[in-house]
Amino acid sequence: MSVCYALPPLRGSAEHQGSLADFIWFRTGGPAEWLVRPEDSRDLAVFMAGLASDTPVLPVGVGSNLIVRDGGVPGVVVRLPKAMAKVSVEPDNRVRAGAGAMGITVASAARDAGIAGLEFLRGIPGTVGGAVRMNAGAYGRDTSDILIEATVVTRDGAVETWPAERLGYTYRHSALPAGAVVVEALFAGVPGDKAVIAAEMDRIAAEREASQPLRSRTGGSTFKNPEGHKAWALIDAAGCRGLRRGDAQVSEKHCNFLLNLGGASSADIEALGEEVRATVLAHSGISLEWEIQRVGVPA
Structure with a gap:
Protein backbone atom coordinates (compact mmCIF):
# COMPACT_ATOMS: atom_id res chain seq x y z
CA MET A 1 0.00 0.00 0.00
CA ALA A 83 -28.33 10.03 2.91
CA MET A 84 -28.08 7.21 0.35
CA ALA A 85 -30.03 4.77 2.52
CA LYS A 86 -33.53 6.15 2.04
CA VAL A 87 -36.45 3.80 1.33
CA SER A 88 -39.73 4.80 -0.33
CA VAL A 89 -42.85 2.98 -1.46
CA GLU A 90 -44.06 3.47 -5.03
CA PRO A 91 -47.25 2.48 -6.88
CA ASP A 92 -47.82 -1.11 -8.03
CA ASN A 93 -46.29 -2.62 -4.88
CA ARG A 94 -42.80 -1.42 -5.61
CA VAL A 95 -40.15 -0.36 -3.10
CA ARG A 96 -37.23 1.92 -4.02
CA ALA A 97 -34.18 1.78 -1.78
CA GLY A 98 -30.87 3.58 -1.60
CA ALA A 99 -27.98 1.13 -1.75
CA GLY A 100 -26.90 2.07 1.77
CA ALA A 101 -30.20 0.85 3.25
CA MET A 102 -30.19 -2.32 5.34
CA GLY A 103 -32.27 -5.30 4.29
CA ILE A 104 -34.38 -5.10 7.43
CA THR A 105 -35.23 -1.46 6.65
CA VAL A 106 -36.52 -2.39 3.20
CA ALA A 107 -38.51 -5.35 4.53
CA SER A 108 -40.04 -3.18 7.26
CA ALA A 109 -41.08 -0.46 4.80
CA ALA A 110 -42.73 -3.09 2.62
CA ARG A 111 -44.52 -4.58 5.61
CA ASP A 112 -45.85 -1.19 6.70
CA ALA A 113 -47.21 -0.62 3.19
CA GLY A 114 -48.83 -4.05 2.98
CA ILE A 115 -46.38 -5.29 0.35
CA ALA A 116 -45.46 -8.97 0.54
CA GLY A 117 -42.59 -10.86 -1.05
CA LEU A 118 -39.72 -8.91 0.52
CA GLU A 119 -39.87 -10.53 3.96
CA PHE A 120 -36.71 -12.58 3.35
CA LEU A 121 -34.67 -9.36 3.32
CA ARG A 122 -35.21 -9.39 7.11
CA GLY A 123 -32.78 -12.30 7.17
CA ILE A 124 -30.04 -10.56 5.17
CA PRO A 125 -27.77 -8.56 7.50
CA GLY A 126 -26.17 -6.40 4.83
CA THR A 127 -27.03 -3.42 2.65
CA VAL A 128 -29.07 -3.23 -0.53
CA GLY A 129 -25.92 -2.53 -2.54
CA GLY A 130 -24.25 -5.72 -1.33
CA ALA A 131 -27.42 -7.73 -1.85
CA VAL A 132 -27.74 -6.54 -5.44
CA ARG A 133 -24.10 -7.20 -6.24
CA MET A 134 -23.89 -10.71 -4.79
CA ASN A 135 -27.51 -11.81 -5.34
CA ALA A 136 -27.89 -12.27 -1.60
CA GLY A 137 -30.61 -14.61 -0.47
CA ALA A 138 -32.21 -16.30 2.52
CA TYR A 139 -35.14 -18.54 3.35
CA GLY A 140 -35.65 -19.79 -0.17
CA ARG A 141 -35.55 -16.46 -2.01
CA ASP A 142 -32.84 -14.41 -3.72
CA THR A 143 -32.46 -10.75 -4.57
CA SER A 144 -32.84 -11.66 -8.24
CA ASP A 145 -36.41 -12.80 -7.49
CA ILE A 146 -37.55 -9.27 -6.58
CA LEU A 147 -35.19 -6.86 -8.34
CA ILE A 148 -36.67 -4.79 -11.17
CA GLU A 149 -33.68 -2.56 -11.82
CA ALA A 150 -30.58 -1.14 -10.19
CA THR A 151 -28.92 2.23 -10.61
CA VAL A 152 -25.13 2.01 -10.71
CA VAL A 153 -22.24 4.41 -11.01
CA THR A 154 -19.75 2.76 -13.33
CA ARG A 155 -16.00 2.90 -12.88
CA ASP A 156 -15.73 5.67 -15.49
CA GLY A 157 -18.36 7.81 -13.72
CA ALA A 158 -21.46 7.11 -15.80
CA VAL A 159 -24.78 6.79 -13.95
CA GLU A 160 -26.75 3.93 -15.50
CA THR A 161 -29.97 2.10 -14.71
CA TRP A 162 -29.62 -1.62 -15.32
CA PRO A 163 -32.66 -3.90 -15.66
CA ALA A 164 -32.29 -7.02 -13.53
CA GLU A 165 -31.69 -9.15 -16.63
CA ARG A 166 -28.50 -7.23 -17.41
CA LEU A 167 -27.00 -8.26 -14.09
CA GLY A 168 -26.71 -11.86 -15.30
CA TYR A 169 -27.62 -13.33 -11.94
CA THR A 170 -26.53 -16.77 -10.81
CA TYR A 171 -26.21 -18.19 -7.30
CA ARG A 172 -24.56 -15.50 -5.12
CA HIS A 173 -23.11 -13.78 -8.18
CA SER A 174 -23.85 -10.97 -10.62
CA ALA A 175 -22.20 -9.68 -13.76
CA LEU A 176 -21.70 -6.22 -12.25
CA PRO A 177 -18.14 -5.23 -13.16
CA ALA A 178 -15.45 -4.57 -10.60
CA GLY A 179 -15.37 -0.97 -9.43
CA ALA A 180 -19.01 -0.26 -10.28
CA VAL A 181 -21.05 0.98 -7.31
CA VAL A 182 -24.74 0.21 -6.83
CA VAL A 183 -26.48 3.38 -5.58
CA GLU A 184 -30.18 2.45 -5.75
CA ALA A 185 -32.49 -0.49 -6.38
CA LEU A 186 -36.16 -0.92 -7.27
CA PHE A 187 -37.89 -4.02 -5.91
CA ALA A 188 -41.21 -5.66 -6.80
CA GLY A 189 -43.62 -7.09 -4.28
CA VAL A 190 -47.25 -8.21 -4.25
CA PRO A 191 -50.22 -7.06 -2.16
CA GLY A 192 -50.27 -8.66 1.27
CA ASP A 193 -51.77 -8.54 4.73
CA LYS A 194 -49.63 -6.51 7.13
CA ALA A 195 -50.19 -8.94 10.00
CA VAL A 196 -49.20 -11.95 7.89
CA ILE A 197 -46.11 -10.16 6.59
CA ALA A 198 -45.11 -9.13 10.12
CA ALA A 199 -45.55 -12.69 11.37
CA GLU A 200 -43.28 -14.04 8.63
CA MET A 201 -40.62 -11.45 9.43
CA ASP A 202 -40.84 -12.36 13.11
CA ARG A 203 -40.46 -16.03 12.23
CA ILE A 204 -37.34 -15.28 10.19
CA ALA A 205 -35.87 -13.19 13.00
CA ALA A 206 -36.54 -15.92 15.58
CA GLU A 207 -35.08 -18.63 13.35
CA ARG A 208 -31.92 -16.62 12.76
CA GLU A 209 -31.54 -15.93 16.48
CA ALA A 210 -31.93 -19.62 17.28
CA SER A 211 -29.61 -21.00 14.60
CA GLN A 212 -26.91 -18.38 13.91
CA PRO A 213 -24.24 -16.70 16.08
CA LEU A 214 -25.68 -13.22 15.55
CA ARG A 215 -24.10 -11.65 18.61
CA SER A 216 -20.57 -12.70 17.68
CA ARG A 217 -17.88 -11.14 15.52
CA THR A 218 -18.59 -13.04 12.35
CA GLY A 219 -18.94 -12.65 8.61
CA GLY A 220 -22.16 -14.48 7.88
CA SER A 221 -22.28 -17.58 5.69
CA THR A 222 -18.70 -18.48 4.88
CA PHE A 223 -19.11 -20.92 2.00
CA LYS A 224 -21.64 -21.33 -0.79
CA ASN A 225 -23.94 -24.33 -0.64
CA PRO A 226 -22.73 -26.83 -3.26
CA GLU A 227 -25.52 -28.08 -5.49
CA GLY A 228 -27.47 -30.73 -3.63
CA HIS A 229 -25.69 -30.09 -0.33
CA LYS A 230 -25.64 -27.76 2.66
CA ALA A 231 -22.19 -26.33 3.42
CA TRP A 232 -22.77 -26.50 7.19
CA ALA A 233 -23.63 -30.20 7.03
CA LEU A 234 -20.49 -31.01 5.03
CA ILE A 235 -18.37 -29.04 7.53
CA ASP A 236 -20.02 -30.78 10.48
CA ALA A 237 -19.63 -34.24 8.94
CA ALA A 238 -15.93 -33.54 8.37
CA GLY A 239 -15.50 -32.90 12.11
CA CYS A 240 -14.86 -29.16 11.88
CA ARG A 241 -17.51 -27.91 14.31
CA GLY A 242 -15.68 -25.78 16.90
CA LEU A 243 -12.32 -26.03 15.08
CA ARG A 244 -9.94 -23.24 16.13
CA ARG A 245 -6.90 -21.45 14.82
CA GLY A 246 -5.78 -18.94 17.43
CA ASP A 247 -8.83 -16.81 18.20
CA ALA A 248 -10.56 -17.79 14.96
CA GLN A 249 -13.17 -20.51 15.38
CA VAL A 250 -15.74 -22.46 13.41
CA SER A 251 -19.00 -21.64 15.17
CA GLU A 252 -20.39 -24.47 17.28
CA LYS A 253 -23.87 -23.03 16.76
CA HIS A 254 -23.71 -22.94 12.95
CA CYS A 255 -20.77 -24.62 11.19
CA ASN A 256 -20.88 -22.32 8.16
CA PHE A 257 -20.00 -19.31 10.29
CA LEU A 258 -16.46 -18.36 11.30
CA LEU A 259 -15.94 -16.33 14.47
CA ASN A 260 -13.40 -13.88 15.82
CA LEU A 261 -13.29 -14.73 19.52
CA GLY A 262 -11.53 -11.46 20.22
CA GLY A 263 -7.92 -11.48 19.11
CA ALA A 264 -8.01 -13.16 15.71
CA SER A 265 -6.35 -11.58 12.71
CA SER A 266 -7.86 -11.70 9.26
CA ALA A 267 -5.04 -14.10 8.35
CA ASP A 268 -6.16 -16.43 11.15
CA ILE A 269 -9.77 -16.35 9.93
CA GLU A 270 -8.89 -16.92 6.28
CA ALA A 271 -6.43 -19.71 7.15
CA LEU A 272 -9.08 -21.41 9.25
CA GLY A 273 -11.47 -21.22 6.32
CA GLU A 274 -8.89 -22.82 4.03
CA GLU A 275 -8.30 -25.56 6.63
CA VAL A 276 -12.04 -26.24 6.66
CA ARG A 277 -12.10 -26.40 2.85
CA ALA A 278 -9.20 -28.88 2.79
CA THR A 279 -10.77 -31.04 5.50
CA VAL A 280 -14.16 -31.13 3.78
CA LEU A 281 -12.52 -31.97 0.44
CA ALA A 282 -10.60 -34.85 2.02
CA HIS A 283 -13.72 -36.15 3.77
CA SER A 284 -16.37 -35.79 1.08
CA GLY A 285 -14.55 -35.01 -2.16
CA ILE A 286 -16.50 -31.73 -2.38
CA SER A 287 -14.64 -28.44 -2.80
CA LEU A 288 -16.37 -25.63 -0.93
CA GLU A 289 -16.36 -22.21 -2.59
CA TRP A 290 -15.98 -19.07 -0.51
CA GLU A 291 -19.13 -16.98 -0.21
CA ILE A 292 -17.44 -14.37 1.97
CA GLN A 293 -15.56 -11.86 -0.14
CA ARG A 294 -11.89 -11.61 0.74
CA VAL A 295 -10.24 -8.32 -0.19
CA GLY A 296 -6.98 -6.46 0.25
CA VAL A 297 -3.42 -7.64 0.71
CA PRO A 298 -1.74 -9.72 3.42
CA ALA A 299 0.25 -7.94 6.12
Whole structure:
Protein backbone atom coordinates (compact mmCIF):
# COMPACT_ATOMS: atom_id res chain seq x y z
CA MET A 1 0.00 0.00 0.00
CA SER A 2 2.87 2.37 -0.79
CA VAL A 3 1.17 4.12 -3.73
CA CYS A 4 -0.71 7.29 -2.76
CA TYR A 5 -3.34 8.04 -5.38
CA ALA A 6 -4.20 11.62 -6.19
CA LEU A 7 -7.91 12.09 -5.67
CA PRO A 8 -10.28 14.29 -7.69
CA PRO A 9 -12.52 16.82 -5.91
CA LEU A 10 -15.24 15.43 -3.67
CA ARG A 11 -18.07 17.13 -1.79
CA GLY A 12 -18.14 14.25 0.65
CA SER A 13 -15.11 13.05 2.64
CA ALA A 14 -11.93 11.16 1.83
CA GLU A 15 -9.91 9.70 4.71
CA HIS A 16 -6.35 8.49 4.10
CA GLN A 17 -5.66 5.16 5.82
CA GLY A 18 -9.30 5.03 6.88
CA SER A 19 -10.12 2.24 9.31
CA LEU A 20 -12.28 -0.60 8.01
CA ALA A 21 -11.99 -2.74 11.14
CA ASP A 22 -14.12 -0.15 12.94
CA PHE A 23 -17.22 -1.37 11.12
CA ILE A 24 -16.42 -4.66 9.35
CA TRP A 25 -18.33 -7.36 11.24
CA PHE A 26 -15.20 -9.40 11.99
CA ARG A 27 -13.57 -6.24 13.40
CA THR A 28 -10.27 -7.21 11.78
CA GLY A 29 -8.10 -6.15 8.88
CA GLY A 30 -6.02 -3.27 7.69
CA PRO A 31 -7.14 0.20 6.55
CA ALA A 32 -8.34 1.49 3.22
CA GLU A 33 -5.71 3.52 1.42
CA TRP A 34 -8.54 5.99 0.90
CA LEU A 35 -11.95 5.63 2.55
CA VAL A 36 -14.33 7.74 0.50
CA ARG A 37 -17.84 8.77 1.56
CA PRO A 38 -19.57 10.64 -1.29
CA GLU A 39 -22.34 13.09 -0.51
CA ASP A 40 -24.72 11.66 -3.13
CA SER A 41 -24.80 9.78 -6.43
CA ARG A 42 -23.77 12.81 -8.50
CA ASP A 43 -20.83 13.47 -6.19
CA LEU A 44 -19.74 9.85 -6.59
CA ALA A 45 -20.13 9.97 -10.37
CA VAL A 46 -17.99 13.11 -10.74
CA PHE A 47 -15.39 11.65 -8.39
CA MET A 48 -15.21 8.35 -10.28
CA ALA A 49 -14.96 10.14 -13.63
CA GLY A 50 -11.97 12.09 -12.39
CA LEU A 51 -10.20 9.16 -10.72
CA ALA A 52 -7.19 7.70 -12.52
CA SER A 53 -8.31 4.63 -14.46
CA ASP A 54 -5.74 2.38 -12.75
CA THR A 55 -6.97 3.20 -9.24
CA PRO A 56 -8.82 0.22 -7.74
CA VAL A 57 -12.31 0.95 -6.40
CA LEU A 58 -14.13 -1.28 -3.90
CA PRO A 59 -17.63 -0.50 -2.60
CA VAL A 60 -18.26 -1.68 0.97
CA GLY A 61 -21.51 -1.61 2.93
CA VAL A 62 -21.45 -2.78 6.53
CA GLY A 63 -18.91 -5.54 5.87
CA SER A 64 -21.24 -8.31 7.01
CA ASN A 65 -19.85 -10.77 4.46
CA LEU A 66 -16.26 -9.59 4.15
CA ILE A 67 -12.73 -10.46 5.23
CA VAL A 68 -10.40 -7.47 4.91
CA ARG A 69 -6.84 -8.78 4.86
CA ASP A 70 -4.41 -7.42 7.42
CA GLY A 71 -2.36 -5.37 4.94
CA GLY A 72 -5.39 -3.28 4.06
CA VAL A 73 -7.05 -2.35 0.77
CA PRO A 74 -5.12 -0.40 -1.91
CA GLY A 75 -6.88 2.33 -3.83
CA VAL A 76 -10.32 3.62 -2.93
CA VAL A 77 -12.98 2.04 -0.74
CA VAL A 78 -16.40 3.67 -1.25
CA ARG A 79 -18.84 3.67 1.63
CA LEU A 80 -22.24 5.26 1.02
CA PRO A 81 -23.60 7.74 3.59
CA LYS A 82 -26.92 7.55 5.42
CA ALA A 83 -28.33 10.03 2.91
CA MET A 84 -28.08 7.21 0.35
CA ALA A 85 -30.03 4.77 2.52
CA LYS A 86 -33.53 6.15 2.04
CA VAL A 87 -36.45 3.80 1.33
CA SER A 88 -39.73 4.80 -0.33
CA VAL A 89 -42.85 2.98 -1.46
CA GLU A 90 -44.06 3.47 -5.03
CA PRO A 91 -47.25 2.48 -6.88
CA ASP A 92 -47.82 -1.11 -8.03
CA ASN A 93 -46.29 -2.62 -4.88
CA ARG A 94 -42.80 -1.42 -5.61
CA VAL A 95 -40.15 -0.36 -3.10
CA ARG A 96 -37.23 1.92 -4.02
CA ALA A 97 -34.18 1.78 -1.78
CA GLY A 98 -30.87 3.58 -1.60
CA ALA A 99 -27.98 1.13 -1.75
CA GLY A 100 -26.90 2.07 1.77
CA ALA A 101 -30.20 0.85 3.25
CA MET A 102 -30.19 -2.32 5.34
CA GLY A 103 -32.27 -5.30 4.29
CA ILE A 104 -34.38 -5.10 7.43
CA THR A 105 -35.23 -1.46 6.65
CA VAL A 106 -36.52 -2.39 3.20
CA ALA A 107 -38.51 -5.35 4.53
CA SER A 108 -40.04 -3.18 7.26
CA ALA A 109 -41.08 -0.46 4.80
CA ALA A 110 -42.73 -3.09 2.62
CA ARG A 111 -44.52 -4.58 5.61
CA ASP A 112 -45.85 -1.19 6.70
CA ALA A 113 -47.21 -0.62 3.19
CA GLY A 114 -48.83 -4.05 2.98
CA ILE A 115 -46.38 -5.29 0.35
CA ALA A 116 -45.46 -8.97 0.54
CA GLY A 117 -42.59 -10.86 -1.05
CA LEU A 118 -39.72 -8.91 0.52
CA GLU A 119 -39.87 -10.53 3.96
CA PHE A 120 -36.71 -12.58 3.35
CA LEU A 121 -34.67 -9.36 3.32
CA ARG A 122 -35.21 -9.39 7.11
CA GLY A 123 -32.78 -12.30 7.17
CA ILE A 124 -30.04 -10.56 5.17
CA PRO A 125 -27.77 -8.56 7.50
CA GLY A 126 -26.17 -6.40 4.83
CA THR A 127 -27.03 -3.42 2.65
CA VAL A 128 -29.07 -3.23 -0.53
CA GLY A 129 -25.92 -2.53 -2.54
CA GLY A 130 -24.25 -5.72 -1.33
CA ALA A 131 -27.42 -7.73 -1.85
CA VAL A 132 -27.74 -6.54 -5.44
CA ARG A 133 -24.10 -7.20 -6.24
CA MET A 134 -23.89 -10.71 -4.79
CA ASN A 135 -27.51 -11.81 -5.34
CA ALA A 136 -27.89 -12.27 -1.60
CA GLY A 137 -30.61 -14.61 -0.47
CA ALA A 138 -32.21 -16.30 2.52
CA TYR A 139 -35.14 -18.54 3.35
CA GLY A 140 -35.65 -19.79 -0.17
CA ARG A 141 -35.55 -16.46 -2.01
CA ASP A 142 -32.84 -14.41 -3.72
CA THR A 143 -32.46 -10.75 -4.57
CA SER A 144 -32.84 -11.66 -8.24
CA ASP A 145 -36.41 -12.80 -7.49
CA ILE A 146 -37.55 -9.27 -6.58
CA LEU A 147 -35.19 -6.86 -8.34
CA ILE A 148 -36.67 -4.79 -11.17
CA GLU A 149 -33.68 -2.56 -11.82
CA ALA A 150 -30.58 -1.14 -10.19
CA THR A 151 -28.92 2.23 -10.61
CA VAL A 152 -25.13 2.01 -10.71
CA VAL A 153 -22.24 4.41 -11.01
CA THR A 154 -19.75 2.76 -13.33
CA ARG A 155 -16.00 2.90 -12.88
CA ASP A 156 -15.73 5.67 -15.49
CA GLY A 157 -18.36 7.81 -13.72
CA ALA A 158 -21.46 7.11 -15.80
CA VAL A 159 -24.78 6.79 -13.95
CA GLU A 160 -26.75 3.93 -15.50
CA THR A 161 -29.97 2.10 -14.71
CA TRP A 162 -29.62 -1.62 -15.32
CA PRO A 163 -32.66 -3.90 -15.66
CA ALA A 164 -32.29 -7.02 -13.53
CA GLU A 165 -31.69 -9.15 -16.63
CA ARG A 166 -28.50 -7.23 -17.41
CA LEU A 167 -27.00 -8.26 -14.09
CA GLY A 168 -26.71 -11.86 -15.30
CA TYR A 169 -27.62 -13.33 -11.94
CA THR A 170 -26.53 -16.77 -10.81
CA TYR A 171 -26.21 -18.19 -7.30
CA ARG A 172 -24.56 -15.50 -5.12
CA HIS A 173 -23.11 -13.78 -8.18
CA SER A 174 -23.85 -10.97 -10.62
CA ALA A 175 -22.20 -9.68 -13.76
CA LEU A 176 -21.70 -6.22 -12.25
CA PRO A 177 -18.14 -5.23 -13.16
CA ALA A 178 -15.45 -4.57 -10.60
CA GLY A 179 -15.37 -0.97 -9.43
CA ALA A 180 -19.01 -0.26 -10.28
CA VAL A 181 -21.05 0.98 -7.31
CA VAL A 182 -24.74 0.21 -6.83
CA VAL A 183 -26.48 3.38 -5.58
CA GLU A 184 -30.18 2.45 -5.75
CA ALA A 185 -32.49 -0.49 -6.38
CA LEU A 186 -36.16 -0.92 -7.27
CA PHE A 187 -37.89 -4.02 -5.91
CA ALA A 188 -41.21 -5.66 -6.80
CA GLY A 189 -43.62 -7.09 -4.28
CA VAL A 190 -47.25 -8.21 -4.25
CA PRO A 191 -50.22 -7.06 -2.16
CA GLY A 192 -50.27 -8.66 1.27
CA ASP A 193 -51.77 -8.54 4.73
CA LYS A 194 -49.63 -6.51 7.13
CA ALA A 195 -50.19 -8.94 10.00
CA VAL A 196 -49.20 -11.95 7.89
CA ILE A 197 -46.11 -10.16 6.59
CA ALA A 198 -45.11 -9.13 10.12
CA ALA A 199 -45.55 -12.69 11.37
CA GLU A 200 -43.28 -14.04 8.63
CA MET A 201 -40.62 -11.45 9.43
CA ASP A 202 -40.84 -12.36 13.11
CA ARG A 203 -40.46 -16.03 12.23
CA ILE A 204 -37.34 -15.28 10.19
CA ALA A 205 -35.87 -13.19 13.00
CA ALA A 206 -36.54 -15.92 15.58
CA GLU A 207 -35.08 -18.63 13.35
CA ARG A 208 -31.92 -16.62 12.76
CA GLU A 209 -31.54 -15.93 16.48
CA ALA A 210 -31.93 -19.62 17.28
CA SER A 211 -29.61 -21.00 14.60
CA GLN A 212 -26.91 -18.38 13.91
CA PRO A 213 -24.24 -16.70 16.08
CA LEU A 214 -25.68 -13.22 15.55
CA ARG A 215 -24.10 -11.65 18.61
CA SER A 216 -20.57 -12.70 17.68
CA ARG A 217 -17.88 -11.14 15.52
CA THR A 218 -18.59 -13.04 12.35
CA GLY A 219 -18.94 -12.65 8.61
CA GLY A 220 -22.16 -14.48 7.88
CA SER A 221 -22.28 -17.58 5.69
CA THR A 222 -18.70 -18.48 4.88
CA PHE A 223 -19.11 -20.92 2.00
CA LYS A 224 -21.64 -21.33 -0.79
CA ASN A 225 -23.94 -24.33 -0.64
CA PRO A 226 -22.73 -26.83 -3.26
CA GLU A 227 -25.52 -28.08 -5.49
CA GLY A 228 -27.47 -30.73 -3.63
CA HIS A 229 -25.69 -30.09 -0.33
CA LYS A 230 -25.64 -27.76 2.66
CA ALA A 231 -22.19 -26.33 3.42
CA TRP A 232 -22.77 -26.50 7.19
CA ALA A 233 -23.63 -30.20 7.03
CA LEU A 234 -20.49 -31.01 5.03
CA ILE A 235 -18.37 -29.04 7.53
CA ASP A 236 -20.02 -30.78 10.48
CA ALA A 237 -19.63 -34.24 8.94
CA ALA A 238 -15.93 -33.54 8.37
CA GLY A 239 -15.50 -32.90 12.11
CA CYS A 240 -14.86 -29.16 11.88
CA ARG A 241 -17.51 -27.91 14.31
CA GLY A 242 -15.68 -25.78 16.90
CA LEU A 243 -12.32 -26.03 15.08
CA ARG A 244 -9.94 -23.24 16.13
CA ARG A 245 -6.90 -21.45 14.82
CA GLY A 246 -5.78 -18.94 17.43
CA ASP A 247 -8.83 -16.81 18.20
CA ALA A 248 -10.56 -17.79 14.96
CA GLN A 249 -13.17 -20.51 15.38
CA VAL A 250 -15.74 -22.46 13.41
CA SER A 251 -19.00 -21.64 15.17
CA GLU A 252 -20.39 -24.47 17.28
CA LYS A 253 -23.87 -23.03 16.76
CA HIS A 254 -23.71 -22.94 12.95
CA CYS A 255 -20.77 -24.62 11.19
CA ASN A 256 -20.88 -22.32 8.16
CA PHE A 257 -20.00 -19.31 10.29
CA LEU A 258 -16.46 -18.36 11.30
CA LEU A 259 -15.94 -16.33 14.47
CA ASN A 260 -13.40 -13.88 15.82
CA LEU A 261 -13.29 -14.73 19.52
CA GLY A 262 -11.53 -11.46 20.22
CA GLY A 263 -7.92 -11.48 19.11
CA ALA A 264 -8.01 -13.16 15.71
CA SER A 265 -6.35 -11.58 12.71
CA SER A 266 -7.86 -11.70 9.26
CA ALA A 267 -5.04 -14.10 8.35
CA ASP A 268 -6.16 -16.43 11.15
CA ILE A 269 -9.77 -16.35 9.93
CA GLU A 270 -8.89 -16.92 6.28
CA ALA A 271 -6.43 -19.71 7.15
CA LEU A 272 -9.08 -21.41 9.25
CA GLY A 273 -11.47 -21.22 6.32
CA GLU A 274 -8.89 -22.82 4.03
CA GLU A 275 -8.30 -25.56 6.63
CA VAL A 276 -12.04 -26.24 6.66
CA ARG A 277 -12.10 -26.40 2.85
CA ALA A 278 -9.20 -28.88 2.79
CA THR A 279 -10.77 -31.04 5.50
CA VAL A 280 -14.16 -31.13 3.78
CA LEU A 281 -12.52 -31.97 0.44
CA ALA A 282 -10.60 -34.85 2.02
CA HIS A 283 -13.72 -36.15 3.77
CA SER A 284 -16.37 -35.79 1.08
CA GLY A 285 -14.55 -35.01 -2.16
CA ILE A 286 -16.50 -31.73 -2.38
CA SER A 287 -14.64 -28.44 -2.80
CA LEU A 288 -16.37 -25.63 -0.93
CA GLU A 289 -16.36 -22.21 -2.59
CA TRP A 290 -15.98 -19.07 -0.51
CA GLU A 291 -19.13 -16.98 -0.21
CA ILE A 292 -17.44 -14.37 1.97
CA GLN A 293 -15.56 -11.86 -0.14
CA ARG A 294 -11.89 -11.61 0.74
CA VAL A 295 -10.24 -8.32 -0.19
CA GLY A 296 -6.98 -6.46 0.25
CA VAL A 297 -3.42 -7.64 0.71
CA PRO A 298 -1.74 -9.72 3.42
CA ALA A 299 0.25 -7.94 6.12
